[in-house]
Amino acid sequence: MVFLVVEDSRPARNLIKNYLGEIEMGSPYLVLEAENGEAALNIMKVRSIDFVFLDWNLSDKMTGLDVLKEMRKMDQYKQVPVFMVSCESDKIHVIESMKFGANDFIVKPIDQKTFMEKVHKTIKERKK
DSSP states (O other): OEEEEEOSOHHHHHHHHHHHHTSOOSSOOEEEEESSHHHHHHHHHHSOOSEEEEESSOSSSSOHHHHHHHHHHSGGGSSSOEEEEESOOSHHHHHHHHHTTOSEEEESSOOHHHHHHHHHHHHHHHHO
């Protein structure tokens, strides 16, 4: 399983990687990182990604929502689970994320137990 963490903050990327390391996956996994939207889309063009964590507020010219819209246009990424991650937890952000194909929304600061439960549940559902 290959995860892609799209986050402009290195500490936030490391936190997600650490939390992923504590989830029982049942098979080996790899975590790739992108610090902006352009890098994320470039990775998606050359690698097969199974799960994406996408920060809403990227500090480059693309927002996480822009990346989500672009990746959902790619055939191989129409069904890949995407969790939007943001400190913005208002209904508008959540609704916009879901409208464009996010599978879930995680609010910063990330609660480890909630994160692990949501990711584990999504991985289990994908294996069915």
